[in-house]
Amino acid sequence: MNLFKKKQYVPITGSREGAPVVPDGLWLKCPSCRKAIYQKELGEFKVCPNCSGYFRLSARERLALVADEGTFEETDSGMASKNPADYPGYEEKLRKTSEAAGSNEAVICGFCEVCGNKTALAVMDSHFIMGSMGSVVGEKLTRLFEKAVEKRSPVIVFSASGGARMQEGIISLMQMAKVSAAVKKHSDAGLFYISALTDPTTGGVSASFAALGDVILAEPGALIGFAGRRVIEQTMKQKLPDGFQTAEFIMDHGFIDKIAERAEMKDTIGALLALHRGSCDGAA
Amino acid sequence: MARRNAFETVKVARRVKRPGALQYFERVFDGFVELRGDRTFADDAAVVGGLAWLGETPVTVIGTQKGTNIDDNIARNFGQPHPEGYRKALRLMRQAEKFRRPVITFVNTAGAFAGIGAEERGQGEAIAKNLYEMSTLETPIVSIVTGEGGSGGALALALADTVWALENSTYSILSPEGFASILWRDASRANEAAELMRLTAEDLLKNGVIDKIIPEAAEGADANFAFTADIIKKELLDVIPKLLAKDKRQLLDARYARFRKYGEFEEQS
Known part of the structure; x- marks a missing residue:
């Protein structure tokens, strides 16, 4: 080895x-x-x-695996980041990342059908500045939950994120509050939300909307946790247990409902959506 | 006196003698009764809370508490909460909602603790749940950042109707050391990071993260505690009746809008 x-x-x-x-x-x-x-x-x-x-999948690859073919209608596709904290070189980094990743931000949002069930769907992309959440990710997700309330639609979010986007500073932190409040609004309307965690789901994303699903699914082996491994090793000054912060570890500790293989994820979601058709009248 | 630069402010915010939540509970309020425990796992001494009188009004007070000496700091985990600390805070907030008591939080933490137990017990879930529940808690919430406002660990006690910060406090996405370490792989550039991060009260007021700066005496809140505590009391006595006068819908709509506004982006059609 x-x-x-x-x-x-x-x-x-x-x-x-x-x-x-x-x-x-x-x-x-x-x-x-x-x-x-x-x-x-x-x-x-x-x-x-x-x-x-x-x-790891790009957001487009994930979308193709989850949404029924030809049903996805993207929302807010033209939204792009500015540089709210005037972080040096951020615009340049965004431009280069957009070119390399072939998308303009770390999340794609829209409405589609999954196994014939209408739903809102958001897919994060770890290839875009590690899927980090800044203004655009926070705004797109918030709007998706708000639109889902109007349409009485369920929401599915595939998380893949290292956490808050450092380059946008405290405004990124505030996105955690903004999106969590929108999730609450959606939930209070009696609507169904599936959070699907993929590798990696950490930091501010693990401490906001990703942890708030009515049902939380995860892919096998995905890294899921709040604090980074290195930080924990430094503070604890001890070796971390085997399998620490994996999907399996998190499930053993009671924080997710089910681990679904990638090939069975779509059917799992379809079955869950079907069970909630009655509560989300926009879902039929 | 000369203006402090950002990193000097960070150092003032971190002073060991900087007053913690318990000192504010005693000085700003009357008849403080401490309530403990999350009713699920443990009592986290890094988060303190209880009941007290603000003038004639019963209130729920919650805050993070650092230690004042080594032993105390070990007991209080240097003011870095575990999940049970956030769950204790949420328990007290729900209780406040039941009796329609305003909630006042005092935040001074380097951040949520990064450790094995904290992860095993769901640090992320605990923070997320507080944000989620606080967004619709049917009673007024006022949050005051009194020292370090460290990332999600601070935000989890600061989703409020109005958020204030002491003149020499900071509120940021990460510590300047962590920020420098992540972005430049060099924690020693913390000074430079602090300048860039716009973490001072003045910066936070400018970008709307806080609504009010609570002044400190020139030598800092640790050296002249009465000065700052009395201003906090006066401000709370002013704002709490106004928040209590709002009906529930008004209060929650305004709170939603307060956090809904954050973000800067452009849209091409």
Whole structure:
């Protein structure tokens, strides 16, 4: 195993001296077992054929797995971040990230059908500044919950986020309060909310809307927790238990309802939505 | 006197002698009775609370409490709450709602504690639940940041109808050390981070995160406690009747709108 660990920082795409040149992007390294996987072997669920570990999905990839084909209508797609805290280089970072990630923010919101059930759906994207929540993520989610109240629709949120967006400072922190209040409004209207946690769901997102679902689902092995591992290790000055802050750990401690494999997530959500059709009259 | 720069303010906000919640409970209110425990797991000494009189009005008071010496600090976990601390606060807030007592919170914490037990018992869930419940708590809430307002751990006690901060207090998304460590991988640049983070009371008032600055004597609230405590009392005596006069719908709509407004973005059609 040490041999593998030492190789962690060796790029597995591109050329090495004396090795044949391999085009970029054909081989991907599994985040769990670190084995190089031929891209075409991954399939739409992006599950490692070697260890069954999950590759992180982009918001668009997730959307394709969850929403019924051709039903998704995006809301607030043109909303983009400004630089409220005048953080140096933030605009540049946003521009570069948008180009690389192919989206203009860390969440996509809209309305769609899942297994024939109408619902609001938000999908976060860890590829966009680690899915961090700033003004845009907070505003889009808040509007989605507010619109769902008007339409009497359930809401599904797929979280994938390192927490609040540092570059927007205290205004990012305030998004936790803003979105949580909108979730409460939705709940007080008697409407159904599924929070689906994916790798990673930490920090300010784990301490706001992600923890507030009527039903909370998670993908196997997902990192879920409030504080970062390094911070905890520093404060506790001890090694963390095996499997600490995984979906399985969080479920054992009573904070989520069910762990669903990626391939069964859509059907799980569809079944839950069907059970709540009576309470969300916009859902039929 | 010369203006403090942001990091100097951070240092004043962190002074060991800076008054904690219990001192405010005793000085600003009369007849404080401490209530303990979250009724589920434990009594977190980093969060204190209870009942007291504000003039003629019974109120619920809640706050974070740092220690005044090493032993006290160990008992109080340096004012960094565990989930049971937030749950105790929520229990007292629900109780206040039942009797329609206003809630007044005093926040001075580096943040929610980062530890194994805290994670096992759901630190994220505890904070989230407070935000969720406080957003519709049917009684007035006033929050005062008296020292460090550390991230989600502070916000979980500060979703209020009006939020104030002492002149030398700070309120930020993360400590300047943490901010520098995350963004530049160099915690020693905390001084620089503090300048950038707009965490002083003056900055917070400007961007609408707080509604009022509570003045301190030039030497700080620790050196002249009576000065600041008396101003807080006067301000509370002024605002609490006004908040109590609002009907429930008005109160909650205004609270929702207060937090709904945060965010700066552009929209292309």
